[in-house]
Amino acid sequence: MNRPDDRLHHPQPGRRRYAMAVEYDGQRYHGWQRQRDVDSVQARLENAISRVAGHPITVTCAGRTDRGVHATSQVLHFDTAVSRPEQGWLMGTMSNLPADISPLWVKPVADVFHARFSALSRIYRYVVLNRTTRPALQRRRITWWRWPLDEIRMQQAAQDLLGEHDFSSFRGKDCQANSPVRTIESIRIQRRDDLLFFDLTANAFLHHMVRNIVGTLFEIGMQIRPEDDLSRVLAAKERSAAGITAPADGLYLTGVRYPETLLKTQPVWPQF
8 A cells, every 4th residue: 555655756757856965054044944934945945946947846855954954965856847967957056046055966866766755864963162262253053062071971871872762852842753763873972172073873853853962962961960861861751851952053964875776975074
């Protein structure tokens, strides 16, 4: 029996499917998703690609980012009956976008490819400036945390989140996902001088899940919470059991992994 969303997997007859990767600075957008009366990344991209195609285009992304969240390699797909060379789609789309959104590449893909449903995993990086003075040049593209953080303590604590769990304790109140169960493949926390990098890979993420995990790890890194507290937080299945929601400024969607038979991709790390 076909699932209700099966019709979304294939373009209409006479149309071809393209995948596109884009990067964007999310600080002036109300997130990825198109919404009435506010500016969004999706609306900007649909307008730009539609101008190149000469007809209305709807795009579907791998994972919707929240207000203020950035991307270095968001993946989307769109369908069109219009034939254009890849370079034509790329440069034409870029010329119709504001400077804070840019396509990285465009490729024709198989009809069965779906930017969201074909994805095996998503990769996010959260970037923190951990020093007593605030950033001037990187503000709103990085999170400033003035209190000392112990990255070794946070890395050890984060291992309790690996694998499949009910992540209700890290789920935002507006989350619309049908299930809170997700599988985290890896969490890696690294320091480079005053910069901390939190890299999380999972099959999918709930609304605010990355930011709620990072906010809770902040409290462990400051020794406000015990190092083994995350098991208790998971078991509680209550948002109140976890820590703060870390600011959006430091969060980047850096990559989406697909079966290589459908699309080969590599994460793109933000440069600091």
